Amino acid sequence: MTSSFEPLLPTTARALAHRVAVAQAEGRAPSFVGAVAREGAMVWSGSRSCVDGHDPDSDTQYRIGSLTKVFTAVLVMRLRDEGLLDLNDPLGKHLTGAELGGGLGEVTIAQLLGHSAGLGAETPAPWWERTPGTVRPELADVLGAQPFAHPVGRRHHYSNPGYTLLGSLVEAVRGVPWEEALRGEILEPLGLSRTTARPVPPHAGGWAVHPWADVMLPEPSEDLGLMAPAGQLWSTAEDLCRFAGFLTRGDGRVLSAASVEEMRTPAAPPAAGDWEGGYGLGIQLVRRDGRTLIGHTGSLPGFVACLWVNVEEGVAAVALANATSGPLTAAVAADLVRIVAEAEPRFPEPWRPLPGAEVDQELLELTGPWYWGTYAYGLRLGGEREMVLEPLRGPGRRARFRPLPEGGWIGLDGYYAGETLRVVRRVDGSVSHLDLASFVFTREPYEQGDAVPGGVDQAGWRGL
Incomplete structure (x- = not known):
């Protein structure tokens, strides 16, 4: 059987190479790099360049712009997991100063992570991406006199200054510069040696391609100063493939799988008209x-980038180009995922019985059909004492449940996420029913004598 770590089939590799070639040609990019990872390991990379014989490769650095925000968010989540802050904390609890006046100190860390703090999208002029960070030496210079564009917490509105605040938060709580925390807490543990704050050869140069003529201009490459946590980083296709593995399953040295999954969970509603997207932490x-693809897009003058991960299929794709506009890296990365997922779908894990230590007769007795009113559900036992409740026919609310130390189970997804499932027993110890967020599940639909809210008609079931 084919392993997910074996090279892709020649036909798949050719389809990927063709997609990158089309992207470079139609996007009029000086160069374009694409790469695909499976289960966190890069299995293919390819590139095209306008200079014959000088194609970049998966070790060539490109500036990744707002992909930097994912790294900054991981640093914040680490602080949360260490108990140094709570995501519901107001920013002013950890970061103080005159620049946090006018309500800025009241926005929460979670709102900043999910771009729902109401802050404006950009800094005051001049355009921060094409000017040195020394133009904005203080947070007040980044935020301006009127930092809010919307009511706090009411809508998703992407904010670059918001991530400057998060970078400053990391520095205040950790007591070291953002770049030092990034290197020691994420880059070094994950082996991302080619991800840096400043370009390290070999790296691509950033170019602006004229929209109406086949000519180019070099773009400046500025040190963004306080704005660095929003878009400073340079990286390679190979490093980003490795980072994709972390975004899929976490890494105990950096952030647990549960916390990474929390980052991937929608934290703010999509903007009006964008019902095919959303934003987590x-x-x-x-x-x-x-x-469903998770990851981030990125751009800075001279560069566009994208990393998408499909967690269910274990496939990730990277697209990098050195042009200010033109190459549609987000679409290309999505296409690279699709090509691999459709041509070489993931093999399911082989079925295996539960380990003997996990077989619990009391839990086995709970499995099987249950009825919420007349809706038929099945309760199935999974690994590590998890339970799965799913409709037996037609649409319904499926959910997984994790056991709680004090007894019962907590919902992990769907309608019942965060809700408690518990077993209610009779005086003699036998099972009466299941209680799920006050809903009663019985072994028979509306059985006489069962604990059905409102009771059961004494005449019982009848025909017309």
């Missing part, structure tokens, strides 16, 4: 070709 969420 530092991570973009989109639906493409029937798949």
Whole structure:
């Protein structure tokens, strides 16, 4: 059987190479790099360049712009997991100063992570991406006199200054510069040696391609100063493939799988008209070709970038180009995921019985059909004492449940996420029913004598 770590089939590799070639040609990019990872390991990379014989490769650095925000968000989540802050904390609890006046100190860390703090999208002029960070030496210079564009917490509105605040938060709580925390807490543990704050050869140069003529201008490459946590980083296709593995399953040295999954969960509603997308805690969420993709796009003058991960299929794709506009890296990365997922779908894990230590007779007795009113559900036992409740026919509310230390189970997804499932027993110890968020599930539909809210008609079931 084919392993997910084996090279892709020649036909798949050719389709990927063709997509990158089309992207470079139609996007009029000086160069374009694409790469695909499966289960966190890069299995293909390809590139095209306008200079014959000088194609970049998966070790060539490109500036990744707002992909930097994912790294900043991970640093914040680490502080949360260490108990140094709570995501519901107001910013002013950890970061103080005159620049946090006018309500800025009241926005929460979670709102900043999910771009729902109401802050404006950009800094005051001049255009921060093409000017040195020394133009904005203080947070007040980044935020301006009127930092809010919308009511706090009411809508998703992407904000670059918001991530400057998060970078400053990391520095205040950790007591070291953002770049030092990034290197020691994420880059070094994950082996991302080619991800840096400043370009390290070999790296691509940034170019502006004239929209109406086949000519180019070099773009400046500025040190963004306080804005660095919003878009400073340079990286390679290979490093980003490795980072994709982390975004899929976490890494105990950096952030647990549960915390990474929390980052991937929608934290703010999508903007009006963008019902195919959303935003978690530092991570973009989109639906493409029937798949959920998580990751982030990025751009700075001279560069566009994208990393998409389909967690269900274990496939990730990177697209990098060195042009200010033109190459549609987000669409290309989505296409690279689709090509691999459709041509070489993931093999399911082989079925295996539960380990003997996990077989619990009391839990086995709970499995099987249950009825919420007349809706038929099945309760199934999973690994590590998890339970799965799913409709037996037709639409319904499926959910997984994790056992709680004090007894019962907590919902992990769907309608019942965060809700408690518990077993209610009779005086003699036998099972009466299941209680799920006050809903009663019985072994038979509306059985006489069962604990059905409102009771059961004494005449019982009848015909017309």
